[in-house]
Amino acid sequence: MSTSRSGPFHHGNLPHALLDAGMELLLASGEPGALSLREVARRAGVSANAPYRHYADKDALLTALAVRGYDALAECLSAADGAGGAAEAIPAMAEAYVRFALDRPGLFRLMYAYPCGRSNAEALAAAARCTAVIEGRLAREAPAGRRPAALLATWSLVHGLASLLLEGRIVVGPGGLAELVRATVAELTPMGAGVVADG
Known part of the structure; x- marks a missing residue:
């Protein structure tokens, strides 16, 4: 079952959603280096560029x-x-x-x-x-x-x-x-x- 989220996030909720998605990926992979902003965005249900609004890299x-x-x-x-x-x-x-x-x-x-x-x-x-x-x-x-x-x-x-x-x-x-x-x-x-x- 996919854990990706769908639908738009309000601006105030996006950082929290990205952190949740990042944590899910981190716990699943076990390796920080394996995490990518593109995959975090996909799992959070937002565009690939959306994370850069809140995280520089x-x-x-x-x-x-x-x-x-x-x-x-x-x-x-x-x-x-x-x-x-x-x-x-x-x-x-x-x-x-x-x-x-x-x-x-x-x-x-x-x-x-x-x-x-x-x-x-x-x-x-x-x-x-x-x-x-x-x-x-x-x-x-x-x-x-x-x-x-x-x-x-x-x-x-x-x-x-x-x-x-x-x-x-x-x-x-x-x-x-x-x-x-x-x-x-x-x-x-x-x-x-x-x-x-x-x-």
């Missing part, structure tokens, strides 16, 4: 999609942060991060491996909002002087785990993804990252 659209991705990941992390103290929340946030990457590999690669948003103020602000959720939890759990190192260690480990899983370098065992993530995150404490174990 493909990178501009990809940057807007990355912003949407950072905001979605921040929401996932915030929801997981409500799990309670560090013993519950930090593993839950790590699992949310990894699941986001595995469920939306194209979007995840766009956010962290594609250069389009690295100099864009809106994309940088969205990425900072996402990181701030992790920082907020660590600010409640790690001593003040160790928070930068705790953030770097936590993010590096969880992002690395997500990337290795995406590339098929790690196979999830019979215990499932949650067990794999929790066992990996548990190693942060003996490594001296500054994250406390049980409150």
Whole structure:
């Protein structure tokens, strides 16, 4: 069944429709480089030139999609942060991060491996909002002087785990993804990252 839209869009709805179409394509292909403005326009049901009214080029659209991705990941992390103290929340946030990457590999690669948003103020602000959720939890759990190192260690480990899983370098065992993530995150404490174990 085709997901292309038909009929004209009002001017105010076109950017949203284009982003929706771009997200559909990105999630389907798994590769940011495979997305084209022509195909986005076709799927949105508008002319091939219509996207240029709102996005100067493909990178501009990809940057807007990355912003949407950072905001979605921040929401996932915030929801997981409500799990309670560090013993519950930090593993839950790590699992949310990894699941986001595995469920939306194209979007995840766009956010962290594609250069389009690295100099864009809106994309940088969205990425900072996402990181701030992790920082907020660590600010409640790690001593003040160790928070930068705790953030770097936590993010590096969880992002690395997500990337290795995406590339098929790690196979999830019979215990499932949650067990794999929790066992990996548990190693942060003996490594001296500054994250406390049980409150």
